[in-house]
Amino acid sequence: MCVVTELCHHFAKRYPKKFVSIGHPISVILVLVATPFFFTLQMFYIAPKIFNDVLYKIYWVVAIFITYNILGNMIFCYLYNSSVERLPKEGKLPVPEEEHLWHYCEICQKLMPPRSWHCALCGCCILKRDHHCLFTATCVGHNNHRYFFWFTFYMTLGTCLSLVTSLVYGIMSGISIPFYDMFYLFMKDTSPTSCSYCQYIILLLNNVACAVPALMLAFQIQIVCHNATYYQIFDRTYDLGFRKNCKLIMGQRGLWTFLSPTLKSPLLHDGTQWQMRPDSKLLNAPKANVN
Numbered sequence: 001m002c003v004v005t006e007l008c009h010h011f012a013k014r015y016p017k018k019f020v021s022i023g024h025p026i027s028v029i030l031v032l033v034a035t036p037f038f039f040t041l042q043m044f045y046i047a048p049k050i051f052n053d054v055l056y057k058i059y060w061v062v063a064i065f066i067t068y069n070i071l072g073n074m075i076f077c078y079l080y081n082s083s084v085e086r087l088p089k090e091g092k093l094p095v096p097e098e099e100h101l102w103h104y105c106e107i108c109q110k111l112m113p114p115r116s117w118h119c120a121l122c123g124c125c126i127l128k129r130d131h132h133c134l135f136t137a138t139c140v141g142h143n144n145h146r147y148f149f150w151f152t153f154y155m156t157l158g159t160c161l162s163l164v165t166s167l168v169y170g171i172m173s174g175i176s177i178p179f180y181d182m183f184y185l186f187m188k189d190t191s192p193t194s195c196s197y198c199q200y201i202i203l204l205l206n207n208v209a210c211a212v213p214a215l216m217l218a219f220q221i222q223i224v225c226h227n228a229t230y231y232q233i234f235d236r237t238y239d240l241g242f243r244k245n246c247k248l249i250m251g252q253r254g255l256w257t258f259l260s261p262t263l264k265s266p267l268l269h270d271g272t273q274w275q276m277r278p279d280s281k282l283l284n285a286p287k288a289n290v291n
């Protein structure tokens with residue numbers, strides 16, 4: 001996994017335009033194909049065989065809610081771009097007392113707000129840049145962080161649920177240790193006894209589909225808890241406590257935004273002025289002339 005990430009970073013740095021033109025469509029199509037595939041598999045093949053009528057109906061509601069939130073948050077994350085260029089004219093210049101906190105971007109050739117930095121793939125500076133996400137085909141930053149968080153959350157929840165029901169179905173079909181049987185795939189002279197190759201491959205795919213968003217969600221929980229960013233995950237400069245951090249990232253409705261990407265939750269500010277912890281080194285640093 002680390003090798004793949006490093007290779008992607010290397011390729012993205014050397015050929016940003018090529019990386020975007022290849023990486024974005026592949027990643028987006030992967031989500032758009034995998035989500036309906038697992039949904040159909042669950043609702044028409046696995047769930048009817050493991051749930052009774054009442055539980056099956058409840059499972060339909062849960063599955064639709066999760067799928068709606070995966071795709072909805074993915075689309076909103078793409079639509080709510082966090083580019084500095086989207087700021088109103090007056091927001092692009094620092095207020096005099098905060099000028100020392102702004103920095104100059106050599107590529108954009110402009111002063112940029114604190115916590116924003118340049119993305120080579122987007123070709124612009126991003127407000128409170130977290131990271132560039134291939135699966136939503138955009139940078140995750142101040143305006144769309146909420147949608148990205150819930151996208152990873154519902155991806156993890158959906159794939160975990162799918163994995164659990166698939167394992168239950170496997171056990172009910174007579175496989176006592178499903179993962180042990182998977183090793184049969186690599187043994188030439190032995191074939192699986194009670195489960196088809198197809199089921200093993202789907203289980204394997206489900207494992208991968210579960211591990212990737214789960215790993216990202218683990219990072220994102222840490223980021224939301226401490227108002228940090230992906231590349232500065234241990235930075236506590238802007239950590240104002242869990243409740244305030246949630247509102248800064250999710251907007252005024254905080255964690256209630258889990259309900260729907262369409263739920264209105266205005267952000268507390270435009271992403272240019274960031275309150276620091278009173279004991280922050282940056283806050284107490286001597287003011288330098290940015291010009």
Ligand SMILES: [Zn+2]
Nearest residue numbers: 105108118125
């Ligand atoms: Zn820039």
Ligand SMILES: [Zn+2]
Nearest residue numbers: 119122132139
């Ligand atoms: Zn970007």
